[in-house]
Amino acid sequence: MQLVWLEARDFRNYREVRVELGAGLTAVAGANGQGKTNLLEAMYYLCSLVSPRVSSDLPLVRAGADVAILRGEVATSGSRLLIEVEIRASGQNRVQVNRSSVRRKRDLRRQARAVFSSPDDLAIVLGDPGERRRFMDEAFVANWPAKDGAAPAYERTLRQRNRLLKDWEGQVGSGGPPGLEGWDAELITNGVALTELRAEAVERIRERAASEFEALAGPGGGTLLVAYQASVSGDPLADAFAAALDSRRADELIRRTTLVGPHRDDLGLVVQDLAARGFASHGEAWGAAVALKLALAGALANEIGQDPMLFLDDPFSGLDPARRERLAGGLAERGQVIMSVPDLAQVPPGAAVLGVEGGSVAQE
Amino acid sequence: MFEGPIQDLIDELSRLPGIGPKSAQRLAFYIVKAPAEDARRLSEALVAAKDKVRFCTECFAVSEGDRCRICRDPGRDPTVICVVEESKDQAAIEKAGVIKGRYHVLGGAISPLEGIGPDDLRVQELLDRVQRDGVQEVILATNPNLEGNATAMFVAALLRPSGVRVTRLASGLPVGGDLEYADEVTLGQALEGRREM
Numbered sequence: 001m002q003l004v005w006l007e008a009r010d011f012r013n014y015r016e017v018r019v020e021l022g023a024g025l026t027a028v029a030g031a032n033g034q035g036k037t038n039l040l041e042a043m044y045y046l047c048s049l050v051s052p053r054v055s056s057d058l059p060l061v062r063a064g065a066d067v068a069i070l071r072g073e074v075a076t077s078g079s080r081l082l083i084e085v086e087i088r089a090s091g092q093n094r095v096q097v098n099r100s101s102v103r104r105k106r107d108l109r110r111q112a113r114a115v116f117s118s119p120d121d122l123a124i125v126l127g128d129p130g131e132r133r134r135f136m137d138e139a140f141v142a143n144w145p146a147k148d149g150a151a152p153a154y155e156r157t158l159r160q161r162n163r164l165l166k167d168w169e170g171q172v173g174s175g176g177p178p179g180l181e182g183w184d185a186e187l188i189t190n191g192v193a194l195t196e197l198r199a200e201a202v203e204r205i206r207e208r209a210a211s212e213f214e215a216l217a218g219p220g221g222g223t224l225l226v227a228y229q230a231s232v233s234g235d236p237l238a239d240a241f242a243a244a245l246d247s248r249r250a251d252e253l254i255r256r257t258t259l260v261g262p263h264r265d266d267l268g269l270v271v272q273d274l275a276a277r278g279f280a281s282h283g284e285a286w287g288a289a290v291a292l293k294l295a296l297a298g299a300l301a302n303e304i305g306q307d308p309m310l311f312l313d314d315p316f317s318g319l320d321p322a323r324r325e326r327l328a329g330g331l332a333e334r335g336q337v338i339m340s341v342p343d344l345a346q347v348p349p350g351a352a353v354l355g356v357e358g359g360s361v362a363q364e
Numbered sequence: 365m366f367e368g369p370i371q372d373l374i375d376e377l378s379r380l381p382g383i384g385p386k387s388a389q390r391l392a393f394y395i396v397k398a399p400a401e402d403a404r405r406l407s408e409a410l411v412a413a414k415d416k417v418r419f420c421t422e423c424f425a426v427s428e429g430d431r432c433r434i435c436r437d438p439g440r441d442p443t444v445i446c447v448v449e450e451s452k453d454q455a456a457i458e459k460a461g462v463i464k465g466r467y468h469v470l471g472g473a474i475s476p477l478e479g480i481g482p483d484d485l486r487v488q489e490l491l492d493r494v495q496r497d498g499v500q501e502v503i504l505a506t507n508p509n510l511e512g513n514a515t516a517m518f519v520a521a522l523l524r525p526s527g528v529r530v531t532r533l534a535s536g537l538p539v540g541g542d543l544e545y546a547d548e549v550t551l552g553q554a555l556e557g558r559r560e561m
Contacts, residue, residue: 146548147548149549153510156510157510159477160475160476160477160510160511160514161476163476163477164476164481167476167479167481177481178481178482178483178518179474179481179482179514179515179518181517181518181521182474182513182514182515182516182517182518182521183476183514185513185514185517186510186513186514186517
């Protein structure tokens with residue numbers, strides 16, 4: 001899959017810009033604060049309709065403008081997609097693919113597939129379990145865009161059930177708030193669906209991440225073990241979920257919150273036999289974060305039969321020269337890769353270069 | 365912003381569900397331009413609706429009198445009750461003309477986030493009716509969403525001891541629709557509920 005060209009107007013610090021992109025590796029080079037990440041963000045937004053950095057669209061619109069416009073063309077093995085997005089500072093965005101409007105985000109996402117790696121991914125390795133749950137959810141939605149409702153459905157059930165427990169005024173011995181059975185059933189249905197999706201996504205990433213990490217770390221550089229740590233497991237899962245809820249019922253009534261379910265999942269990351277979160281060095285942690293995203297791209301390529309577009313924002317930061325070289329060396333075989341580097345000296349050999357300065361781009 | 369009464373009207377209209385500031389403005393200017401007679405009829409209808417519309421003492425649907433048209437109709441089967449969330453759901457089902465029995469309007473669905481619990485719904489009244497009228501079947505026609513499902517589950521559990529037959533509306537594909545446009549969740553449910561041919 002390839003982004004062939006991109007036009008952005010009033011997006012972040014770009015007043016108006018157009019870039020043409022090759023099928024292989026492109027390096028976006030420029031000093032800090034010139035708009036490298038913004039350019040990558042625009043490309044990724046065009047394909048996925050979400051920003052990898054912010055959850056609200058407001059910061060995407062250039063200060064002083066009402067609407068940001070992104071246009072671009074994605075070539076897949078079977079078709080060409082002309083994607084046009086109007087991002088409004090307030091109100092509904094408009095999205096058109098090949099001149100007809102798109103109602104749901106997933107209608108675009110299942111056609112244009114992209115993976116974004118950014119320095120913020122360090123939080124997947126070093127941050128709270130919530131960051132890793134988010135990554136697992138991102139991973140299954142990337143693989144199966146049709147399942148993008150699974151996590152929000154579970155989240156909503158959980159909030160309803162927690163509120164019920166919290167607002168309950170009865171005594172612990174009296175059997176719990178009325179209506180709890182109904183929410184138990186919904187929690188189990190939606191929780192089982194989410195658990196199964198995460199398990200399947202991690203299964204597809206696990207070994208790929210290990211070999212990506214090894215390739216990056218080089219001989220003697222250690223290993224990365226990835227394992228899904230589900231809050232509920234068993235077969236059949238629904239029965240195990242019901243049993244787990246049952247056994248924690250008394251606790252739940254005392255603590256007034258839901259204690260069982262995928263909101264308590266984690267993703268185990270072990271580097272060199274030690275938990276990455278507490279023990280990995282900065283370089284190792286970043287290596288693990290990049291390996292996870294590269295593994296996701298690999299899993300996606302396997303799922304859809306072609307390489308997704310891969311965006312790497314500042315992937316070299318925190319890596320020693322040997323690791324940089326190993327990472328750069330592997331990028332040639334991954335389809336279209338667009339990366340940002342703060343220094344022309346870091347541009348890998350053979351890469352096309354886009355020079356970014358103060359919101360304008362020079363094609364070299 | 366406009367001055368005086370027109371702005372008041374816009375403000376009032378935009379408080380209605382589904383009416384944004386732009387629609388409110390369009391409606392307000394339409395009303396102001398329309399003949400005085402039209403505006404008076406609208407205002408009278410509003411007042412009359414608020415004063416005269418009542419809720420059926422039996423099924424709690426909106427009604428003009430004490431008991432609604434359906435509960436008064438001796439031709440309707442009193443042993444079948446179709447449970448819905450709101451009066452508008454009853455109207456939708458009634459339009460299809462498939463229920464020969466009567467209705468029961470719960471007045472919403474259980475949603476702890478909105479502070480709606482079982483006590484805020486007409487659940488006890490439903491149980492009383494089932495006991496009193498020798499009801500054979502209760503059809504749970506709450507919305508097929510999270511809150512509707514949880515409510516159906518809750519009501520079904522309460523009805524179980526009475527031995528009455530409890531059924532739930534099926535979820536699946538819309539008639540006359542195209543498979544390719546069905547969303548995945550609906551398609552999955554339709555597959556689960558498939559029937560032998």
